[in-house]
Amino acid sequence: MAASVFADRPQKKLVLFDVDDTLTRPRQTVSPEMIRLLRALRKKMVIGVVGGSDFVKISEQLTVQGSAAIDEFDYTFAENGLTAYKMAVPLPSQSFIKFVGEERYKTLAKFILHYIADLDIPIKRGTFIEFRNGMINVSPIGRNATLQERLDFAAYDKQHEVRRAFVEVLREKFADYGLTFSIGGQISFDVFPNGWDKTYCLRHVEDEQFEEIHFFGDKTYKGGNDYEIYSDPRTIGHAVSGPPDTARMLKEIFLPDFQ
Numbered sequence: 001m002a003a004s005v006f007a008d009r010p011q012k013k014l015v016l017f018d019v020d021d022t023l024t025r026p027r028q029t030v031s032p033e034m035i036r037l038l039r040a041l042r043k044k045m046v047i048g049v050v051g052g053s054d055f056v057k058i059s060e061q062l063t064v065q066g067s068a069a070i071d072e073f074d075y076t077f078a079e080n081g082l083t084a085y086k087m088a089v090p091l092p093s094q095s096f097i098k099f100v101g102e103e104r105y106k107t108l109a110k111f112i113l114h115y116i117a118d119l120d121i122p123i124k125r126g127t128f129i130e131f132r133n134g135m136i137n138v139s140p141i142g143r144n145a146t147l148q149e150r151l152d153f154a155a156y157d158k159q160h161e162v163r164r165a166f167v168e169v170l171r172e173k174f175a176d177y178g179l180t181f182s183i184g185g186q187i188s189f190d191v192f193p194n195g196w197d198k199t200y201c202l203r204h205v206e207d208e209q210f211e212e213i214h215f216f217g218d219k220t221y222k223g224g225n226d227y228e229i230y231s232d233p234r235t236i237g238h239a240v241s242g243p244p245d246t247a248r249m250l251k252e253i254f255l256p257d258f259q
Contacts, residue, residue, distance in 0.1 A: 004208060005087055006074065011045040014210040015254070016075070016201070016235075018217035018226050019051035019058055022246050026150065026186050030062050037247055038072060040258055046210070048075030050201045052182075052190050052225055054132050055083050080192065081201025082134025091204050096134050099193045100177065108174060108191075109136075115169065116140055121162060123149060134200075135192035140166060145187060154186035163189050164223070184225030198229035212236060214253075216246055 006012075020026040023034055041047055049069075051058045055078035062069035070076050076085040084091040097105060109129055116128050116138075125142035137143070140162050141153045157163055167181040167189055180197055183189045198217075205213070213235045217226030220239040230237035238253075240246045251258050 006046050006208065009043075009045050012208075012210055013045040013212045013214065014048060014075075014205060014208070015041060015045060015214045015216070016048045016050050016077075016229070017215075017246070018198075018219070019049060019053065019061055020185050021218040021242050022216055022240055023049065023243060024061050025243065027057075027147070028061065030064055031243065032064055034243055034247060035064050035067075035072065037250055037255070037258065040255055041250060042072075042074070044254065046074045046208070048077060048201075048205075049073050050075075050077040050081060050198050050215075050229070052080055052135070052137070052184050052198075054078055075201070075205065077198075077201040077204070079132050079134040080190075080196060080198045081204055082132075082192075082196065084201065084204050086204065094134055094196070096132070096136065096192060096196075100179075104177065108177070111173065112138055112170070115166065119162070119166075121160075122152070122156060125149065130188075134196055135190050137188050137190055138166070139188035141187050143188065150186045157187075167223075182225040182227075183223055184219050190225060198226060199232050199234075202229070202232070202234055214238060216240055216249070218242065 017023050024030045038047060058078050059069045070085055070088045074087060082094045112129060119140055121140060126144035128139055128142050130137040130143055163183050170181050178194050179191055180194050181189055181191055182197060215229050215235045216238045217230055218240050219226040220230040221227060229235055238249055
């Protein structure tokens with residue numbers, strides 16, 4: 001067997017992180033303090049990030065002080081690992097549109113847009129369907145909403161469960177499509193083929209045969225986009241309430257001497 005590129009790490013462990021509300025506030029940039037903590041952790045073991053967003057968005061959030069996000073992590077998994085990098089080298093990718101097919105995708109997209117058009121919610125902005133490599137992201141309010149509008153909608157959605165109701169309708173209407181509908185972040189939900197949830201990224205790390213794989217995420221409840229990887233028997237799951245909680249747990253579990 002070839003020598004591992006991670007032979008310099010004292011511990012044969014992998015620690016994976018969700019992005020929004022785990023390493024950063026939703027759609028915000030990671031703090032220098034968190035990067036400092038991650039760098040200390042990386043000296044001991046292998047670290048990776050796995051987000052539902054595309055690579056550009058993840059890179060924007062995790063780039064700090066002139067250092068590119070792709071260089072701060074050993075593994076960078078965008079779109080749940082459908083777009084993946086190991087030590088900044090791209091790994092094989094997959095395509096949502098190839099899986100679903102153009103005609104069936106058009107039927108799905110048309111239904112989603114009609115549903116949103118008929119929704120009675122306080123505001124609507126733009127980009128209601130964002131097409132990505134491995135999935136589509138659906139937002140009833142639209143991804144062009146400002147930060148304050150996102151916060152307002154998140155509070156509204158908590159009370160009225162707009163996204164949850166939307167997902168239930170889609171699950172029933174497109175039951176034969178073989179799709180998973182997963183709520184994440186503040187304003188949207190992801191749609192992807194069954195099995196293309198965050199556990200998809202684990203197939204990229206099998207060759208390293210890690211002794212332990214830890215995952216930190218905030219949407220770890222059933223229906224949340226961290227649930228599958230959090231509860232997977234191959235991982236040790238850690239549920240967090242935000243970046244400060246992540247930092248606290250990392251110090252407690254892995255870095256007791258961190259200053």
